[in-house]
Amino acid sequence: MISFEQVSKRYGTHQALQEISFDLPKGQILGLLGQNGAGKTTALNILTGCLAPTSGRVAIGGFDVMTQPRQAKRLIGYLPEQAPLYDEMTVEAYLRFACELKEVEKGAVVSHVEAVAERTGLKDVMGRKIGNLSKGYRQRVGVAQALCGTPEAIILDEPTAGLDPRQSSEMRALVRELAGEHTVLFSSHILSEVQSVCDRVIILHHGKIICDSALQALRSGEARLRAKIACGEGTLLPALRQLNSVSRVTVERGGDPGVTQVVLTVKKGEAAERELFTLLCAMQAPLLRLAPVEDSLEDIFLRATMDEKG
Amino acid sequence: MGAIYRREMQGYFYTPAAYVFMGVFLTLASIFFGITNLASRSSNLLELLGQLSYLWMLLSPILTMRLIAGERRQHTEQLLFSSPCSLSGMILGKFLAACTVLLTAVAATAVYALVVAVYGRLYAAETAVGYLGLLLQGCAFIALDLFVSCFARSQMTAVVAGVGVNLLVWLADVLASAVTVDWVSKLLNFISLYRRFEPFTRGQLSLSNVLYNVLFMGILLFLCVRVLDARRWSEA
Numbered sequence: 001m002i003s004f005e006q007v008s009k010r011y012g013t014h015q016a017l018q019e020i021s022f023d024l025p026k027g028q029i030l031g032l033l034g035q036n037g038a039g040k041t042t043a044l045n046i047l048t049g050c051l052a053p054t055s056g057r058v059a060i061g062g063f064d065v066m067t068q069p070r071q072a073k074r075l076i077g078y079l080p081e082q083a084p085l086y087d088e089m090t091v092e093a094y095l096r097f098a099c100e101l102k103e104v105e106k107g108a109v110v111s112h113v114e115a116v117a118e119r120t121g122l123k124d125v126m127g128r129k130i131g132n133l134s135k136g137y138r139q140r141v142g143v144a145q146a147l148c149g150t151p152e153a154i155i156l157d158e159p160t161a162g163l164d165p166r167q168s169s170e171m172r173a174l175v176r177e178l179a180g181e182h183t184v185l186f187s188s189h190i191l192s193e194v195q196s197v198c199d200r201v202i203i204l205h206h207g208k209i210i211c212d213s214a215l216q217a218l219r220s221g222e223a224r225l226r227a228k229i230a231c232g233e234g235t236l237l238p239a240l241r242q243l244n245s246v247s248r249v250t251v252e253r254g255g256d257p258g259v260t261q262v263v264l265t266v267k268k269g270e271a272a273e274r275e276l277f278t279l280l281c282a283m284q285a286p287l288l289r290l291a292p293v294e295d296s297l298e299d300i301f302l303r304a305t306m307d308e309k310g
Numbered sequence: 311m312g313a314i315y316r317r318e319m320q321g322y323f324y325t326p327a328a329y330v331f332m333g334v335f336l337t338l339a340s341i342f343f344g345i346t347n348l349a350s351r352s353s354n355l356l357e358l359l360g361q362l363s364y365l366w367m368l369l370s371p372i373l374t375m376r377l378i379a380g381e382r383r384q385h386t387e388q389l390l391f392s393s394p395c396s397l398s399g400m401i402l403g404k405f406l407a408a409c410t411v412l413l414t415a416v417a418a419t420a421v422y423a424l425v426v427a428v429y430g431r432l433y434a435a436e437t438a439v440g441y442l443g444l445l446l447q448g449c450a451f452i453a454l455d456l457f458v459s460c461f462a463r464s465q466m467t468a469v470v471a472g473v474g475v476n477l478l479v480w481l482a483d484v485l486a487s488a489v490t491v492d493w494v495s496k497l498l499n500f501i502s503l504y505r506r507f508e509p510f511t512r513g514q515l516s517l518s519n520v521l522y523n524v525l526f527m528g529i530l531l532f533l534c535v536r537v538l539d540a541r542r543w544s545e546a
Contacts, residue, residue, distance in 0.1 A: 011544075048392035052542045073394045084389035086317075088324040097320075100313035101393040145389065 001026045001075075001153055001183045002047065007056030009042050009207075016042045017207045019056065026152070029179045031194030032187040034204035040187040041081055043204070044157045047185070048078045060153065074103065077151040077182075081158050083142030087131030091122055091141055094130055095148060102149030112148065120144040120174065136167035143174060153183040160193060172197055222247070224293035225264045225272065231285035233260050239279055240264065245272040263293060314395060314403030321376065322411050331372045332415045335365055343422045353430030355423060359440040360511040362419070363504070366451040367480055371472030373408040374455035378538070379468035391542070401534045405449075405456055405527075412448045416441065436513025443510020446523040450503055451476060453530040460537040479503055 002024040009017040017039045024030050034040050045051040047058050049065045049072070058065045063072035086094060095113045104112050117123050120140045125133060130141060139159060146154055156175065160168040175197050178184055188194050194201055203211040229236060233251060240249050240262065248265035255261045266272035273290070280287050322328035339362055346358045381387040390400055426432045455472040462468035483505055486498035499505045503526070506519045 045388070048388070050388050050391040050542065070394045070396065073392060076392065078388065078392040080385065080388040080392075082385040084384070084386040086321065086384065086386060088321065093320065097313060097317045098389070100316070101389070101395055103394055 001028075001061060002185065003059045004043070004047070005057045005059075007043070007046060007053045007058055009039075009046060009051065010054045015207055017046070017053070020204070020207070020209050021056075022202060022209065022212055024153075024183060024185060026183050027179075028200060029175075029184040029186060029198045031198030031201045032185060032204060033189070033191065033194050033201050034187075035189055038189075038204040039207040040189075040204055041157055042207075044078070044080075044155055044185070044187060048076060048155060049073055050080075074149070075152045076155055077102075077146030077149065077153070078155045079142045079146045079157060079159055081161060083138055084145070085130045085138060085141060088129065090127055090129055091117070091133070091144075092126040094141065095122075095144055098145040098148040102151070104149050112150075116144045116147045119147065119177075121170075135162055136164070136170070139163060139167070139171060140174075143171075147178075151182070153185065154178055155185045157187050158189070159186070160188070160190070168193070223266055223268050223272070225266055225276075226252075226261070226289070226291050226293050227264060227276065227287065228255070228259060228261045228289040229280060229285050229287055230259050231280075231283065232258060235283070236260050236285065237262075239283060240276075243272070243275045243279060245269075245275055259288065311395065311399035311403040311406075314390070314400050315407050318377070318404050318407030319410065322373075322407065325376070327372060327376060328411045331369055331411060332418070334372075335362075335369055335415045336418055338362075338365060339419050339422075343419075347422065347426065351430075353426045353432065355426060355432070355437045356440045356511050356513055358422065359437075359444045360507075363444055363447050363507055363511075364480075366448045367476040368473060370412075370448065370451035370476065371455045371458075371469040373411055374452055374459045374472060375462075375465040375468040377404045377408065377456055378459040378534075379462040379465050382463055383465065397535045397538050398531075401456070401531055401538070405453060405531055408452045408456070409449050412452065413445060416445055416448070433513065439513050439515045440510050442515070442520070443507050446510075446520065447503055447507050450523050450526045451479075453527040453534075454479070457530045457534050457537070460534050 004020055004022050006019045006021055007017055008015070008019050020039075020043065032040050032043065042051065046053050047060070047065065049069050052066060060072040061075045063075070065072045086097075089097070092113065095116060096109055099109045099112055114123075117126055120143055122137070122140055122144055125137055130138065133141065139162075143156070143159065146156070159175065160171050163171060172193060175184060175186060179197075184198075186194070186197060200214045201211070202209055237249060237251065237260075240246060245267045246264050247267070250263045250265075252261040252263060264272065264276070276290075277287070339358075342358055342361045346352065346361065347355065378387075381390065395403075423432055423437060454475060455468075458472045458475050459468040462471055479502070482498045483502040486495050486502055486505065489495045489498065503523075506522050509516045509519055
């Protein structure tokens with residue numbers, strides 16, 4: 001549905017994007033994650049034709065955004081970081097304008113606007129001026145605008161920025177709803193948000209993709225186990241490092257004397273637990289506690305950015 | 311283009327822009343009409359149209375300030391850029407909307423022609439030519455100020471820069487008479503919008519002057535499209 005091929009963008013001497021490539025198949029929800037200034041907005045602006053890439057190609061539904069803009073842009077709805085709203089217009093007039101802009105057939109505009117308003121919870125404020133709406137409603141109008149014309153792909157740039165927790169949660173629910181019918185590309189610097197909404201995540205750092213993976217795969221690729229073992233460090237650690245399924249052993253200090261607490265980075269599956277139990281039985285070292293460590297997106301993000309720095 | 315045109319027309323009348331433009335234009339036009347025609351008992355409307363042409367210099371930026379600079383300030387240009395509407399369609403829609411407001415204001419001055427027709431003698435053909443010239447010149451100023459608006463980040467900058475550029479255009483006309491170097495004077499006369507308007511104020515319909523105005527608008531609208539397109543390559 002959406003493809004980036006070796007896309008770079010340079011502003012003077014600043015390289016905002018460096019040869020990024022990825023494909024987004026139809027129906028997927030992709031989270032574009034990165035710190036502020038990582039290049040997320042630049043990537044989305046290039047995708048929507050608001051900016052031109054310095055090199056590379058972006059296609060939507062097979063249409064090149066630069067050479068076939070009309071066909072490509074018909075397939076997308078875009079909510080930029082700051083919702084593009086005309087404060088002096090009423091919600092209804094604005095959504096009608098968005099429909100006309102997206103080339104919705106004249107006879108279908110009224111029913112289309114009603115359907116979009118119903119979907120985004122705007123029915124009660126249709127006659128109100130956009131300038132008088134709360135931030136939450138304004139953001140909804142922005143999403144509604146993106147839905148006009150029933151585009152195949154919805155692109156949302158930090159849609160929860162500036163919203164209070166309740167509004168953010170409603171916005172995430174709305175995005176999850178959209179996912180059933182549209183391909184969604186969603187950018188955020190809030191990790192939990194991406195975690196709760198997306199199937200797949202791309203992490204951008206200094207304009208480069210440093211991680212592109214399905215969330216499920218990210219979480220289950222390598223597991224971590226926290227173990228509390230009644231044995232001294234001196235004898236225990238070399239033995240643990242000998243185990244085939246253990247790739248890293250990190251000691252957590254500050255426990256009771258004679259008890260060692262470690263975090264083991266292990267390959268997925270049960271092999272690690274089997275090896276560990278066998279080893280500890282042979283060493284006659286009682287296992288006091290063994291629990292999986294849930295890998296949060298924060299950890300993944302920090303690890304990816306740390307690796308990049310390293 | 312149609313969607314942009316309709317939205318701009320709504321925008322003009324949802325905000326004070328069109329009311330300020332039409333209010334100031336018609337107030338001043340009525341004062342000029344009172345002095346030039348009523349007080350002096352003259353039925354020559356061409357002189358009045360000549361005076362009105364100087365108003366474009368100050369009033370045209372009121373119509374164009376919000377067209378591009380306003381979109382930038384409100385962050386709404388991304389909505390337009392990401393839509394299937396082409397840049398040329400967008401510029402043309404905005405230009406035509408501004409021209410429509412200008413045309414409406416000029417059309418209201420037809421009342422003066424009616425007054426002259428009832429109480430005096432109206433030279434209909436000459437007056438119509440004068441009106442054509444006034445409209446062409448007004449639209450040319452709109453194209454020029456729309457181009458200026460493409461460079462501004464705020465509406466205030468767009469207005470001030472627009473008036474400044476318009477004064478420069480007027481200055482070219484003044485300089486043309488003052489400069490002693492022949493070819494410079496000829497060049498300034500050739501490009502001067504006011505010099506091109508003079509035949510219309512005598513009721514003379516000149517195809518070359520009509521074409522010059524149309525070409526002037528076409529080139530500036532083309533440049534607007536190029537400026538907006540170039541911004542996509544350079545802007546952060």
